[in-house]
Amino acid sequence: MYYEKELETMPLDQLEALQTERLKKLASYCYERQPFYKKKFDELKVKPSDILSIKDIKKLPFTTKTDLRDNYPFNLLAVPKNSLAEIHASSGTTGKPTVVAYTTHDIKVWSTVMARAIVCAGGKPGDLVHNGYGYGLFTGGLGVHYGSLEGKFPITPVSSGGTKRQIMLIQDFQPRIITCTPSYSLYMAEEAKEMGIDPQSLSIEIGIFGAEPWTENMRKEIEAIWGIKALDIYGLSEIIGPGVAQECAGQDGLHIFADHFYPEIINPETGEEVKPGENGELVITTLTKEALPLIRYRTRDIVSMNYETCPHCGRTLPRISKVKGRTDDMLIIKGVNVFPSQIEEVLLKVEGVEPHYFIEVERLGSLDQMTVVVEVNEAIFSDEIKALEALEHKIKKEIESVLNIGVEVKLVEPKTIARSEGKAKRVVDKRVL
Amino acid sequence: MRIIQIAVFLENKKGRLKEITDILASQSIDIRALSIAETKDFGVIRLIVNHPDRAYAVLKANELTVRKTEVLAVEVEDQPGGLNHVLGILEKNSVNIEYMYAFVEKASDKALLVMRFDDLDRAEKILSENKVSIVKADKIYKN
Structure with missing residues (x-):
């Protein structure tokens, strides 16, 4: 089953022709409408007219999350603010969030790729969707929502939390499809x-x-406990949200909707493309977005790519592997992106000195637990237990207000945390996914 | 007159307290009074010693988190109602005790208590006015 059969099963040469046509338009569009890209193009001495084929994408500059942050909130927009349809924001690495914006056209693209994803996963129009992704600034909830409306899947916008009620609703409404984070399903x-x-x-x-990342073992566990087919969806708000790539029932890679999102796999050190099948950083160019198109966005996710037609579903859309890691220190905890620098900033504010800390992540049962382990220095030490407990509580509340997820804080003696030459090891991830 | 208390931050780990007493013993520092307060993860050990400055320096040199705090050593009659009398005075004057603990040895026929107040000046004034004996520092630090 396909949602847009022609586009999803297009021979690769035709797909390339479509990508070329779209990239040419995009290069001009960005050059003319986003001063940020005009400057970058000019620095590299590349003009939109230099783009003759999709392969010429290598001539174009990369875009990073820092670029988005530096242009907070609206400096990267390619359209006037009053012509936007929707604005989302994800937690940023240093206080300010990362803003992403959509025109009505962009929402249509998002709805369409999300509808494709649900169909790719085996959904048939009329199937009820129980959507347990959070609604709000996080793109997960609304992305699935739009896709369900587009693809004519009746949707229950349950959002996250209230687990007992969720189970009751599943019992009573009898949905065929559930969408949420894999750990929450467990x-x-x-x-x-x-x-x-x-x-x-x-x-x-x-x-x-x-x-959030999950492994084949976790898939087996989920499938066994629920008696379902568990399929991986990939997306990130900077590109559009959920619906960038989706596994079919073959469970052999995620089909990336490459007519909208052009994927490259590069060596994160050199920026050069790696051979098909090799691991590298996924870089995506949004070929069809209006409000905030991004050229060669560095996702920091490590994947490999398979360009063979899928033997299971017949889609020609190339497949990315499950995410195998990150090129930066970002953690995903309970579906929320967490950067150690965010924790560091809070500690710096509370303690007034350079903090020594590390972040420990465990999976207790099926849920992630993050503990921030902080060394007690003389500036914050008190002979009174209640003052120390108040300090723990303050750090906890401040971090929680930045990240919007629950954390534990543990005070430890100085020099507990190994001092390494150069960059300190800030993360101990004990999760066995 | 005030005395100096040394407080040390400790994780609840096996052998940590002995490491502190080892350090102090190696410097021939005598512990006069001691209390430990704890939560499930960490504790604070509070010490009155004969050489607070030396104790502070040597514990710090051993990379411990140490803090000096001023406390009062209060003499209480070693008989029924002795402590009650002192607490009554403090209560009547709304002076809050953060915590208190007893000396290891007795200074005389009196019991000796370490008291930590958030408003030390006021506590000292009220205790003196009510003729409660506050032990002088040199008596505590003797030897």
């Missing part, structure tokens, strides 16, 4: 069992899981 299954409900007895047949 948590929900445990909760169901505690309520005396076997998750296998529920109506769910397909799970579309994303917004």
Whole structure:
């Protein structure tokens, strides 16, 4: 089943022709409408007219998350603010969030690729979708929502949390498809069992899981406990949100909707393209966005690419592997992007001195638990327990208000945290995914 | 008159307290009074010693987080109602004790208590006015 059969099964030479045509337009569009790109093009002495084929994309500059942050909130927009349809923001690395914006056309593109994703996962029009992704500034909830409306999948916008109620609604509404983070699906299954409900007895047949990394082992666990097909979805708000790439039932890579999102896999050190099948950093160019098109956006996600036609579903759209890691120190905890620099900033504010700390991440049961371990220095030490406990609480609340997820704070003695030459090791990730 | 208390931050780990007493013993520093307050993850050990400055320096040199705090050493009659009398005075004057603990040895026929106040000046004034004996620092630090 396809949502847009022609585009999803197009021979690769035709796909390339379409990508070329779109890239040419995009290069002119960005050059004319985004001063940021005009400057970058000029610095590299490249003009939109130099783009003759999709392969010429290598001549174009990269874009990073820092570029988005530096242009907060609206300096990267290619359209006037009053012609936007929707604005989202994700947590930023240093206080200010990263803004992404959509025109009505962009929302249509998003809805379409998300509808493709649901169909690619095995959804049939009329199937009920139980959407457990958070609604709000986070693009997960609304992305799935738009795709469901577009593809005519009746949707329950449950959002995240309220697990017992979610299970009741699944029992009563009998959805065929569930969308949420993979770890939350496990948590929900445990909760169901505690309520005396076997998750296998529920109506769910397909799970579309994303917004955090997960492994084949976790997939097996989810599939066994729920008795469903668990499929991976990929997306990031900078590009559009969920719906950039989706696994089919073959579970052999995620089909990237390359007519809208042109993928390159590069060596993160050199910026050179790696050979097909080799691991590298995924770089995406948005070929069709209006409000905030991005050229060669560095996702920092490490994947490999497979350009063969899918033997399972027949899609020609190239497949990216599951995300194998990151090129930076970003953590994904409970579906939220966390950078150690965010924690550092809070500690600096509270302590007034350069903090010594590390972040420990564990998976307790099926949920992530983040603990910020902070060395006690003389500036913050008190002989009174209540003052130390108040300090722990203050750090906890400040971090929680920045990240919007629960954390634990633990005070430790000085020199507990290894001092390394150069960059300190800030993250101990004990999760066995 | 005030005395100096040394407070040290400790994680709840096996052997940590002995490391502190090892350090102090190696410098021939005598512990006069001691208390430990703890939560599930960490504790604070508070010490009254005969050489607070030396103790502070040597503990710091051993990379511990140390803090000096001024406290009062209060003499209480070693008989039923002795402590109650002192607490009554403090309560009547709304002076809040953050914490208190007893000396290891007795200074005389009196019991000796370390008291930590948030408003030290006021506590000192009120105790003196009510003829409660506050032990002088040199008596605590003797030897």
